[in-house]
Amino acid sequence: MKTELTISTDAIDETALAKRRVMDDGMGAVVCFLGVVRGSEGDASITALDYEAHEEMARHQFGLIFDAVEKRWPVESVRLVHRLGVVPVNEPSLWVEVTAPHRAEAFDACQFLIDEMKQKVPIWKKPLPA
């Protein structure tokens, strides 16, 4: 399984990421997920979320999750981008792409990746009030 992990303060450029997609002709499914910053946290309005990571451990934990995906589904590739630093409302903080032969495994693997990330990858967010 091919994997590509980007953890960066750069804005996520969906178009550029899509242009770099390379798929084998046996692959029939691409699932992409974007996590976007909402304008509120609880009852409070916010302008942005400020993301921080224990980056070395985050990379390691993402690697373990990718390994688990590979063991469970016939996925061709996973690309994941997590933005750090200040991410304004309406902008994506997370981009995930899974390519696989069929949609079922692509959807399942993508959901699994995000669920595991939210349990294990040391990234935190601080709301910046409006």
Added chain:
Amino acid sequence: MLINVTFWSYFRDHAGCSETVVELETGATLAKLHEIVCEQFPKLADARNSTLKAVGLEYESDDFVLSDGDEVSFFPPVQGG
């Protein structure tokens, strides 16, 4: 033995610092380290039950036996995405 402890996210604010060094007896566990850290930094004690603990890059349980020079991280539940 000496253990290096790093605090992440709002644990850094609760501790008032980003890292500290704790001296422990040989054979001490992660639970013992956590207990001492909570005594030294009482604001961290409130989050005792939700604290995540890692040694190096791996999560470890309370019965993990520490070694001299281990790099331990204490942090709140993660919030990526």
